[in-house]
Amino acid sequence: MIFAGTPDFAASSLQALLDSPHRVIAVYTQPDRPAGRGRKLTPSPVKALAQQHELPVYQPQSLRDAEAQAELAALEADLMVVVAYGLLLPQAVLDIPRLGCLNVHASLLPRWRGAAPIQRAIEAGDVESGVTIMQMDVGLDTGPMLLTRTTSIEDTTTGGELHDRLAALGGEAIVEALDRLAADGLTATPQPEAGVTYAAKLSKAEAELDFRRPAAELAARVRAFNPWPVAWTRLAGQPLRVWLAAVGERLAEDPQAPPGTLLSAGRDALRIACGEDGREVLAVSRAQLPGGKPLATRELLNAGQARFTPGTRLGETPTETPQ
Incomplete structure (x- = not known):
């Protein structure tokens, strides 16, 4: 043959x-x-x-x-x-x-x-x-x-x-x-x-996360696009690649916040408000800052704690698709 x-x-x-x-x-x-x-x-x-x-x-x-x-x-x-x-x-x-x-x-x-x-x-x-x-x-x-x-x-x-x-x-x-x-x-x-x-063929542009979508849909997209093209969002105008995420639990103390709002940054996950009304939660457990390596959340916080302040909005500032 x-x-x-x-x-x-x-x-x-x-x-x-x-x-x-x-x-x-x-x-x-x-x-x-x-x-x-x-x-x-x-x-x-x-x-x-x-x-x-x-x-x-x-x-x-x-x-x-x-x-x-x-x-x-x-x-x-x-x-x-x-x-x-x-x-x-x-x-x-x-x-x-x-x-x-x-x-x-x-x-x-x-x-x-x-x-x-x-x-x-x-x-x-x-x-x-x-x-x-x-x-x-x-x-x-x-x-x-x-x-x-x-x-x-x-x-x-x-x-x-x-x-x-x-x-x-x-x-x-x-x-x-x-x-x-x-x-x-x-x-x-x-x-x-x-x-x-x-x-359809994959593209880097479609891997950008839209936090108005349901948590289950976002989590599935993160898993699907790992290891390429890798799901991503924007944090303070810079790309943040999201390697692992799951549907998170909404807590009683969580504030009502628009989709894309960082609710909390703990050692196990970045908890981000999502869904049309922001009442769902995407729990990101592995991500990558520009110029860095993919890191578990606890290591990510050590590398850039100041960037992950609760109340920060992700995905707001336009920037180029990560290369």
């Missing part, structure tokens, strides 16, 4: 295939990108893993031109496995492998088709997620399903934690799917029309 993928999520599936009896003959991945402070060209995690195993690596800018398609066809692969590759596969490419192209998608299709299924599932308050092994067609994650595996989403699960769990599950699922496919024991099932949702 040919393997096509780019980020860490895809590398987990490639490693699982390399550990299986199935034979990977070549790897396709995105061209090297600038990374780090020096903006040095850096290979993708999939390329790095492929090079460790001395596999041929192909990095076309596109698979739409005839030369790239002829190069892929010359490999004479039975199958192509695609995991978070990042390039669109035209019908001409889907038709090249004898058994077509299979995709490992990080959701229970047809829910959360698209670019950011892991984060959107947490943000929406879903109680479960999973991976779907899908026979690819030219649509956006619309192909028939071959196999699914599920996992629960707890009310503490972050985007990073669910990513790692689904990456491992995806590796297990694609190997199982290929085992069963080789034994003629796998049937494709069309996706139902009901329940289709789209997971």
Whole structure:
């Protein structure tokens, strides 16, 4: 088979295939990108893993031109496995492998088709997620399903934690799917029309917290956007990144205050008024000041106690989205 993928999520599936009896003959991945402070060209995690195993690596800018398609066809692969590759596969490419192209998608299709299924599932308050092994067609994650595996989403699960769990599950699922496919024991099932949702690409701007929203919604967004793009707000005109938060309890001594008001700053949490009338509480337990590291609340207060005076309003002064 040919393997096509780019980020860490895809590398987990490639490693699982390399550990299986199935034979990977070549790897396709995105061209090297600038990374780090020096903006040095850096290979993708999939390329790095492929090079460790001395596999041929192909990095076309596109698979739409005839030369790239002829190069892929010359490999004479039975199958192509695609995991978070990042390039669109035209019908001409889907038709090249004898058994077509299979995709490992990080959701229970047809829910959360698209670019950011892991984060959107947490943000929406879903109680479960999973991976779907899908026979690819030219649509956006619309192909028939071959196999699914599920996992629960707890009310503490972050985007990073669910990513790692689904990456491992995806590796297990694609190997199982290929085992069963080789034994003629796998049937494709069309996706139902009901329940289709789209997971739009994430942006840093949308990670800004609006404290007029309910506490449960804000807490879910904080977890979904950890570790990227990281939820944030403004404190005295400077960005404050919020890494962990939960729904807090409103206390009898709490004053009636507008959304975004810091009610108290204790060792365990910054308690912030939220909701349309400010009567709910978001409890922030890990945050990051400009130029600093993510810190638990007690360490954060040691680093900048004066900034966290009860009655301070968060999110009021315009500033640039944190980089």
